[in-house]
Amino acid sequence: MAGLLAGKSALVTGGASGIGRATALAMAREGARIAIADQTEAGAAETVAMVNAAGGQAIAIGADVSREDQIQAMVARTVSAFGRLDCAFNNAGIAPRNVGPAGQRTHEMSRESFDAMLAVNLTGVFLCMKHEIVQMLAQGGGAIVNTASIAGLVGLPTATNYVAAKHGVVGITKTAAMEYAQDNIRVNCVNPGYIKTPMTDPTMAERYDQLMTKVPMNRLGVPEEIAEAVVWMCSDRASFMTGASHIIDGGYYAA
Ligand code: NAP
Numbered sequence: 001m002a003g004l005l006a007g008k009s010a011l012v013t014g015g016a017s018g019i020g021r022a023t024a025l026a027m028a029r030e031g032a033r034i035a036i037a038d039q040t041e042a043g044a045a046e047t048v049a050m051v052n053a054a055g056g057q058a059i060a061i062g063a064d065v066s067r068e069d070q071i072q073a074m075v076a077r078t079v080s081a082f083g084r085l086d087c088a089f090n091n092a093g094i095a096p097r098n099v100g101p102a103g104q105r106t107h108e109m110s111r112e113s114f115d116a117m118l119a120v121n122l123t124g125v126f127l128c129m130k131h132e133i134v135q136m137l138a139q140g141g142g143a144i145v146n147t148a149s150i151a152g153l154v155g156l157p158t159a160t161n162y163v164a165a166k167h168g169v170v171g172i173t174k175t176a177a178m179e180y181a182q183d184n185i186r187v188n189c190v191n192p193g194y195i196k197t198p199m200t201d202p203t204m205a206e207r208y209d210q211l212m213t214k215v216p217m218n219r220l221g222v223p224e225e226i227a228e229a230v231v232w233m234c235s236d237r238a239s240f241m242t243g244a245s246h247i248i249d250g251g252y253y254a255a
Contacts, residue, residue, distance in 0.1 A: 003030035004235040009082035011035045011075070013065055013128060014092030016043025018197030019147065021050070022223035023089055026231045028056030032087065035078035037061040039092070065092045065124030068131075075131040085135045087234035090128040091147040093121045095199050096162050102203075106160045114161045121165035122172075129176055133185060141184030143234045146173050148189040150249050170245055177243030186242040188233050193249025196220040216251030 010027050014020035016038035024036050028051040036051070038044040041062030051058040059081050063074040078085055096102065100113030125146050136142030151159060152166030169189055177187040194200060194211060204211070204220065212218050229248055232238055247253050 003032075004231055004237065005087065006031035008032045008086035008234075009035075009078065009084050010087040010089070010234065011037065011078045011085055011132070012089045012091060013037045013063070013074075013124075014147075015047050016040065018199060019192065019195060019223045019226045020089070020091045021047045023091065023227040023230045024058065025050060025054065025056075026224065026227035027087070027089075027234070028054060028058060030231050030235070032056075033082050034058040035061055035074070035081065037063045037074050037092075039064045065090075065128060066119040068127050071124075071127045072131050075128075075135055079135055084139045085132060086142050088128065088132045088142065088144045089147070089230055089234070090125045090132075090144065092124060093147060093199075095203075096159050097202065099161065103158050105158055109160055114164070117161035118165050118168070121162065122168040125169050126172055129172070129187070133176070133180060136185045137180075137183055142186075143238070144176070144185065144187045145230050145233050146187070146189040148173070148191045148245060150191055150193050150247065150252055152189070152191055153245065153247070153253060173245070174243045181242055186238070188238075188241055188244045188246060190226060190230055190233065191245050191247045191249070191253075192221065192226050193247075193252040194220050195226060196222055214252055214255065215249070216255050219250065221248065221250055 010032040012020050012024045015024045015036035036044045036047045044060035048058040048060045061074050063070040099116040148169040149166040151163045152170040173189040
């Protein structure tokens with residue numbers, strides 16, 4: 001299949017839903033063979049079926065990004081299926097309401113909620129990069145995109161744990177970009193604003209009008225608007241881009 005990622009092998013975490021699913025579909029459209037990972041293999045398999053129905057080639061992997069043994073196995077399975085790993089999209093993530101009550105300020109947040117968030121949204125990205133980079137060094141290069149957020153660049157009241165994790169993702173992206181710049185491995189992150197996915201549906205049901213006052217375009221983004229940028233950042237067209245935060249937010253950060 002011809003396209004921006006023709007002949008490449010890619011891995012997407014959080015590929016069963018939202019931004020991850022849209023990106024897997026866009027990568028397949030652009031010619032990549034894709035390993036679609038999520039914490040349940042059944043969820044990933046649904047995206048695989050969509051890729052296959054569109055004429056692409058994909059495999060499903062069940063892997064919890066907070067478990068190093070599972071991440072190591074995920075990378076090994078991808079390489080065993082496709083021979084190499086050219087593009088990795090480290091995107092799996094959770095929202096504050098997944099690890100504690102919504103609406104808590106810093107002094108109200110439990111240590112457990114903070115740690116549980118970091119385990120997935122920050123340590124998970126670190127573990128994925130660690131094992132992907134081993135393979136990319138062995139094969140002579142690759143491109144990594146991590147999903148951060150506008151919450152990796154600004155504060156967000158009642159989301160201390162999420163903001164800490166996403167600022168961390170921006171920081172480890174910059175650091176890895178510097179460490180592997182001479183090894184033909186590019187490392188960038190994408191920083192979405194408010195995007196319509198299952199993650200944001202509950203918040204939007206409660207506070208859509210209030211939150212949209214902060215977005216100059218006055219609407220939610222859709223996952224496909226993130227996917228297009230990730231595909232390009234993974235492609236050879238982005239050959240001089242590394243260590244960057246690519247903001248896609250309807251103008252939120254500019255305002
Ligand atoms: P989503 O639709 O909920 O997708 C996230 C996926 O990650 C889900 O399939 C989820 O599985 C999976 N996941 C959660 N914990 C995992 C774990 N420990 N191991 C493996 N997979 C796990 O959410 P989304 O909006 O597409 O979010 C994707 C990324 O974008 C996240 O990193 C999020 O922080 C970031 N982001 C989203 C927005 C937004 O407005 N939507 C804005 C900025 C950044 P389950 O469904 O089974 O939990």
